[in-house]
Amino acid sequence: xxxxxxxxxxxxxxxxxxxxxxxxxxxxxxxxxxxxxxxxxxxxxxxxxxxxxxxxxxxxxxxxxxxxxxxxxxxxxxxxxxxxxxxxxxxxxxxxxxxxxxxxxxxxxxx
Amino acid sequence: xxxxxxxxxxxxxxxxxxxxxxxxxxxxxxxxxxxxxxxxxxxxxxxxxxxxxxxxxxxxxxxxxxxxxxxxxxxxxxxxxxxxxxxxxxxxxxxxxxxxxxxxxxxxxxxxxxx
Numbered sequence: 198x199x200x201x202x203x204x205x206x207x208x209x210x211x212x213x214x215x216x217x218x219x220x221x222x223x224x225x226x227x228x229x230x231x232x233x234x235x236x237x238x239x240x241x242x243x244x245x246x247x248x249x250x251x252x253x254x255x256x257x258x259x260x261x262x263x264x265x266x267x268x269x270x271x272x273x274x275x276x277x278x279x280x281x282x283x284x285x286x287x288x289x290x291x292x293x294x295x296x297x298x299x300x301x302x303x304x305x306x307x308x
Numbered sequence: 309x310x311x312x313x314x315x316x317x318x319x320x321x322x323x324x325x326x327x328x329x330x331x332x333x334x335x336x337x338x339x340x341x342x343x344x345x346x347x348x349x350x351x352x353x354x355x356x357x358x359x360x361x362x363x364x365x366x367x368x369x370x371x372x373x374x375x376x377x378x379x380x381x382x383x384x385x386x387x388x389x390x391x392x393x394x395x396x397x398x399x400x401x402x403x404x405x406x407x408x409x410x411x412x413x414x415x416x417x418x419x420x421x422x423x
Contacts, residue, residue, distance in 0.1 A: 229410060240398065240414040241351070286350060290410055300350040 199224060201289050203299030210277050211307050218302045220287035221269040229290030230263060230270045235301075236283045244285075245272070277306045311335040312415040314399050319420045321386065321393060329384045329418045331399030338404050340382035341412060344368060345396040357382055358405055386420065394422050 202221045210216050220230075231246035247254045247261045247270065254261050258277075263270040270289075274281055287299040312333045321327045331340065339358050343351040353366030357376040371390025376382055382401075386393045397418045403409030 231411060233414075238417075238419075240416050243411060243413070246411065291405075295405075296410065296412060298351045301348075 199297050201287060201297050201299040203287050203302055205302060206300065207303045207305075209305040209307065212277060212279060214277055216272075216274045216277050216281070216304055216306075218272045218285055218287070218304075219269060220271070220289070220299050221267075222289045222297075223268060224289070225268070226291065227268075227289040229296075230261065231288050231290075231296075232261060232272050233286045233288065233298075234283045235286065241286060274304075277304075279306050279308050282306045312399060312401055312413060314397075314415040314418050316418060317416070319418055320423050321420060322423050324388045326385055326387050327420070329386070329397055329399075329420070331382045331384065331415055333380055333382075333401045333415075335401060335403075335413070336379070337401035337413075338379070339402045340376070341400040341402075342366075342372070342374065342382070342384045343398045343400065345398060345417075351398065354384065393420055395420060 204219050228249035232244050233241035234244045235241040245256050245259050245261050247263050258275045260273040282305055284301045284303050286301050288296050290296050315330045341356045342354040344354055345351055352368050354372050355363055355366050355374040357363040360376055360379050363374050363376050371387055373385045399415040400412040402412045
């Protein structure tokens with residue numbers, strides 16, 4: 198169907214460790230995959246996105262990988278810091294009104 | 309996303325009352341959206357508008373209404389028919405809905421509480 202499955206729902210890591218969040222989808226027409234970070238009581242903010250013609254994209258400590266064959270994409274955060282603690286949402290497009298969001302992963306980074 | 313504003317930050321609704329949430333953007337974006345977020349949950353689409361004077365229902369439109377008379381404004385009315393309106397309401401906009409313009413940018417949100 199249209200849904201995006203996101204795992205885990207909660208993730209706790211020690212400061213300096215890596216965190217990985219995975220999302221799976223079933224619509225093979227999907228070609229746009231953004232990730233959003235939402236701090237408590239704040240707006241979701243785009244942190245990285247990837248399109249279907251690319252397998253991996255990196256921005257400093259954040260990377261996203263896409264496996265189109267298996268229909269899953271993952272967010273990787275390296276050298277985690279306490280300020281990385283937030284809820285992370287994956288999403289998949291074509292985009293616009295058809296952007297479907299995952300249920301979110303609450304990340305705790307312990308100092 | 310600094311170009312999208314929502315007001316008020318907090319809104320209290322009495323039983324049987326209609327309330328309107330404001331969303332304004334100065335990004336010259338064609339498309340605008342309203343989402344509802346319940347505690348610990350994801351984002352659910354209420355309404356969206358791809359262009360001025362046009363809007364479509366999302367997944368949970370019942371009890372809500374919108375208008376899009378100006379490109380920069382997309383107000384949401386929570387009517388008395390919405391029996392469980394307590395939630396965090398997020399407005400978003402994007403350049404369009406086609407490839408390259410579909411990234412959505414969110415406003416700061418309005419928290420609606422029922423008295």
